[in-house]
Amino acid sequence: MGEEKKLGIVVVGASGDLAQKKVIPALFALFCQGYLPPDFHLYGMARSDFDSEGFRRKIAENLTCRYTPGEASCADRTEAFLSRCHYCQGQYSSSDSFLDLFQLMREQEGDGPVNRIFYMAIPPTVFLDVARALGDSGLVACGDRDEWSRIVIEKPFGRDRETSDILIREMQKVFSEDMTYRIDHYLGKEIVQNLMVLRFANLIFEPLWSRAYIRSIHIRWAEPVGVGQRTGYFNGFGIIRDVMQNHLLQIMSLLAMDRPVKFDAREIRDAKVQLLKAIRPLSLDDLVVGQYGASESGRQSSYVAEPMVPSDSLVPTYAAALLKINNSRWDGVPFFIEAGKALEERINEVRIRFHEVPGHLWGDQQARVEANELVIRIQPDEAITLKIMNKVPGLDLKLARTDLNLRYQSAFNALIPEAYECLLLDVIQGDRNLFIRADELAAAWDVFTPVLHQMEAGKIAPELYPYGSRGPEAARQLARRYGFFGSDLP
């Protein structure tokens, strides 16, 4: 259960989508389950014109009582939660605005030590303004008293290694590394957290987990919709920075890292950094970029027809990258990672393909032996499937690859928490293992920074693919070049 000390959570940018749809509902879910201390308050801060009552009405639109079903308890919990929510209108770069916020906090909390979380639910262009104004206002506890302050920031953390380093350095003038929680919300997903358990709590996988038994790994992230409302942001970043450099690389590092010495934040992150440093910087030859055009029916328009996107934009909405790890465990194993918008389906999954069984005991086609495959589906419908060979029942000898299937919803009769619930609880409890450390971020940027610069300097044009399709054909060619074939082709 939560700590008993007073807790003030400040959501900066509280009028925005992330705050309203993810962060505040996740805090409500923690509140309903008793994970917040009794003396907690939530403060929204943004430029938009609300008073606390208007802010509460806005919050109420997105609260659901999945942990406290039943009309009466839902209404009670909602009312109790909302009574602890307050709003302070202000400017992000103004320390006076944060002093106003401080005044509001003191009115609610009275004297005595209060732990504080500052959640930056704002565009990255204002991160530094807020951090500096917070520093100038004296609102950040420095850890020399009986209280702490923590800051939570969302990706994107810079645009490349250099801008990321600058952001880290400047933020650290106000918030030390120990106070900083860099969120990649993929790490809060149940099944992503399960990757370590799957690998290190089951004897059967680890001995096979290397080039000796694994032929290739494919990590795929696909969305059936285009960029939607977020074109302004997306056109400044593109799919490599938006999805690959963070979500997919994080999944890859959990899949491929060595066993940490201990299950604690420092050791886990050390193991991830070691793996990230062993990934060779991506080369242009091993990268395919695409951009969606109009759908074949003409009903969905192209990326460049989206509002705020320049008609000559070269920003990729799809990328496929072949990553190589330079260590003894993974040398020669291709990691094909793929992310795209406006594709034919919504899916995020990992396919681990094993080598074929050596020697052919059954020679004919009927009894063809296919390689094993472990499929981890992150979304939708979390599942783990092991594809294994079996004899098809009958008098003749026929083999078929069939699924050993674990579907989360039916295997665990429990509510699967939202990623933000888990991550926010970790921030409150000071558990840092699911957050990105500064050196981890630097190592992740080192994989992609050179190729991003080459692409931008060379004005590399992305291959157009129709909205709702499988993506660019060049990605299949890249996969073939690295030994993917037949039904194994991504």
Ligand SMILES: NC(=O)c1ccc[n+]([C@@H]2O[C@H](COP(=O)([O-])OP(=O)(O)OC[C@H]3O[C@@H](n4cnc5c(N)ncnc54)[C@H](OP(=O)(O)O)[C@@H]3O)[C@@H](O)[C@H]2O)c1
């Ligand atoms: N939405 C998501 O699911 C999601 C997922 C992953 C990461 N993120 C990251 O989380 C952060 C917040 O996301 P979001 O979708 O909530 O963003 P958002 O709605 O664009 O912005 C949040 C709030 O910031 C203020 N704001 C917007 N543009 C601004 C500008 N140019 N200058 C100063 N203030 C501005 C607005 O509040 P006021 O006008 O009231 O001040 C807005 O309500 C971003 O860094 C984003 O990249 C979001």
